[in-house]
Amino acid sequence: MRRDYIRSTLLIFTSIVIGVVGWSGHVLYLPVALGFPVLWSISQTRLIAALVSAGYFLAASRGLPQGVAAFYSSDIWPGLLLWLCASLSFVAVHTVLWTKDSGVRPFRYLLAAIIMSIPPFGITGWAHPVTAAGVLFPERGWWGLGFMTAGLAGLVTRVWPAVAIALTGFWLWSAAIWTDPKLPEDWRGVDLELGASLGREAGLQRQRDMIATVRGAADDGARFVVLPESALGFWTPTVARLWTSASGNTDATVIAGATVLNATGYDNVLVAIDRNGGHILYRERMPVPGSMWQPWRSWFGGSGGARADFFANPVVSIGASRAAPLICYEQLIVWPVLQSMLHDPDFILAVGNGWWTEGTSIVSIQRAVTTAWARLFSKPVVTAFNT
Template identity: 40%
Template sequence: MRLVFSIAVAGVSGALAWAGHAELLPLALILPAAWALAPCRLCAGAVAFVYHVAAARDVPQGAAIFFGTADVSGWFLVIGAGLLYALPFAALWSRNFTAWRGLLALLLVSLPPIGVFGWANPITAAGVLFPGAGWLGLAAVIALFAALTRWPLLALPLPLIVTLIQVEPPPAPAGWVAHDTSFLMASGQQDYLADAQRQQSIIEDVYRSDAKVVVLPETIVGRWSDASLFLWGELAQHARNKGQTILFGAELANGSGYTNSVLGLDVDGATPVYSQLMPVPVSMWKPWTDAGAIPQWFEVQTAIIDGQRTAFLICYEQLMAWPPLVVMLGDPDVLVGVSNDWWARGTSIPGIQRSALIAWSRLFGTKLIFAVNE
């Protein structure tokens, strides 16, 4: 009975906390309590596994669209990641409730290598519970996680607390505009005509914008090259004349691989302002070959945009813990999120990304802007 209860509570907390509403994120902190109440080591691993799978429940549907395969391949991905996530919780469980074991498990699922698949991290709730508190707020939620592993009954008020929370998304900087798009972009195919048509449509829309800064989604330009400026050159000159900054997502060739980057458009080409710390494993980051996306790992990157120190998070990074913490080491004024979620259309994934971005931005008191192709 205790096992069933622990697993059920963990599954419900994972599903509700990661439903795309920032107010619900504190429910993720039920995980350490459910883990501590597990009656055996294997049960403790099962609790963490079910929490992780419940949080990632829409990944199989999105993976099936992305890879053009049956949903079952996406379930293999989710189950494999869930087993990795569960491993530290199983190994560190003890019949005696000890906070240090919970903290060590949290650390192991937050940082690489396991943290590469460490979606749905409970510490994301810090921005909801302790807005504006920065690193102290992060420390407070980690301390709360530890306390819940020692005294699980402290989790009982969490559902009530959640009903009392109201979360307002941080404002965008004055004069900044996110230009969302809606294009289907088939994976693994290079359709130059379709790419050119998509880019021309975006260029025409941006040309009419009077915003000081225009933010476009992740990889919306595809692979950037010298030839790309043939399409974007007139817009670049137009933007320079207006004192306008245009930021867009594109892939930059780097040897036989590439970096998934955010670029600033310029009449002489495009300047990288951010390169993704953690591209999506398997589909983008392929450590068994040098032809995939190249991670930047723990490189702190900020850029001065419109006089404001600006940090970026690209798609997959928004779902984890360590990339937001790395970018916040740069003490930004603005957090920019860009995603290309054409494959996740109709799932909760875009909403989950938004809720996580809101939480991180609130925690560190930054302005926030988010552009998505969905």
């Protein structure tokens, strides 16, 4: 009995360590997350499998309580509540599908992995081990994703040590030759450090400062300049005219985040602006649940919150190129990027407004995940974040 208790405690503790290290924000550490399927499979009981799942997920998403407290300017308790609620789907799926039967266990785990990749459960499908495919099998595309899927299935079988050794070999080889994704030619992503004021300070001077930033990048030779999520604040006819007139003597096209109000709430979007005018380029498919996407408001006849377009506009055309846009939260979950890759875009365009994540590794994790997907599909990537 004492031995079982020690083993169970060790499994739970190890799952926490795997969550912390694997999701530390360093792209080459992502394969550490592959330890979770092993721990899940060797759990002695369904309860231990649930605790292992909870330990891994809560450790991987540990920045959420602090980030929510900063976002709402509140104490830590709302963040803790959201943190625990977000873990419920991950824990429930892996608890229900856990089994002692080694013959069906790989199919059960793959089913759990699929469920956590797509809506509705995939809405909170953070820390998905499949993300490590880009590190283990760079430039292998869908074949690499298939190899990774087979590896995940192998890690929950009795021969998991041999599978783990093989995957470790791929990991070490990839780390030895690793290179980050390239920036597309003529593109420039602009990182800002404007904190919580970005998107909230909508005065004329702020817009002029942004225009000056874009002009500086254009003067350095950039034909396409990307600003972070919410950079323009509310997208109105006045803002559109200001930016269009400012683009009159430059060939640069600006891609920037903005908010568009509608009858039931708002859309979190990217807009494209050049000398001919501006238009909405992309509507975010999956805003942050809870803080942005609040579907329960409509259930009670209310309004407000960001609209989720789930499977809309997976790629957008910019000039002669096609991009896969990912706004903030979409970089942490699986289906948006895979849906975009089905359309074979020319590059990935990732933006975010992470001022509320100060003191956490959330923005670093977003960058790491985006880099991993870009390497898997051999795509250049443009990023622009505000912190």
